[in-house]
Amino acid sequence: MTGREPHGHAGPGNRDAAIVAFRFRFAPPTAGNGEGGHGALTFFPGHSMGADHPPDPECAGRMEPLMNANEQVIRDFIAAWPRLDAEELGGYFSEDGVYHNMPAAPVTGRANIVKFIGKFVSQWTSTEWDVLNILANGDVVIAERLDRTRIGAKAVNLPCCGVFEMRDGKIRVWRDYFDMGTYVKAAT
Numbered sequence: 020m021t022g023r024e025p026h027g028h029a030g031p032g033n034r035d036a037a038i039v040a041f042r043f044r045f046a047p048p049t050a051g052n053g054e055g056g057h058g059a060l061t062f063f064p065g066h067s068m069g070a071d072h073p074p075d076p077e078c079a080g081r082m083e084p085l086m087n088a089n090e091q092v093i094r095d096f097i098a099a100w101p102r103l104d105a106e107e108l109g110g111y112f113s114e115d116g117v118y119h120n121m122p123a124a125p126v127t128g129r130a131n132i133v134k135f136i137g138k139f140v141s142q143w144t145s146t147e148w149d150v151l152n153i154l155a156n157g158d159v160v161i162a163e164r165l166d167r168t169r170i171g172a173k174a175v176n177l178p179c180c181g182v183f184e185m186r187d188g189k190i191r192v193w194r195d196y197f198d199m200g201t202y203v204k205a206a207t
Contacts, residue, residue, distance in 0.1 A: 048066040087155035089185040103140045109133035113189040122199035144169040
């Protein structure tokens, strides 16, 4: 291993390699090797991906971003919150969905989730959720957010991290991690 292996994979000789993994899809495999699917790109400090470091000719033109459909569902779900419509938000869940605000007990079933969301959004004047980071892998999407909500004249800025387990394009389980004390202190 030289530390600079084919396709930019780090070898043991390059301890300073900064590795950033991205999901991508190969075009149909070449040379009948059966490879394809997902891989990783590795970036090394001091190396650009510009003219001084052209792409490997074997891979050139064969990579394209893979947009996870579940990630898009969660982006749409987050974008729907400012409308404060519990029925619309509940529609993103599977019939047997679970919504678990981690400081409290989980709520199970779409109808119960709609009621639960309806109770707290009825007190909100407005809300905007900023996505700070979002990661998707298969049926799991993780969204780090800053939820900026107004309850009357009071502003509540709540850092959150939601873990979504998806099934058939619907939220099957949503675990939302946040500090309840931050919410209560700002809301009262």
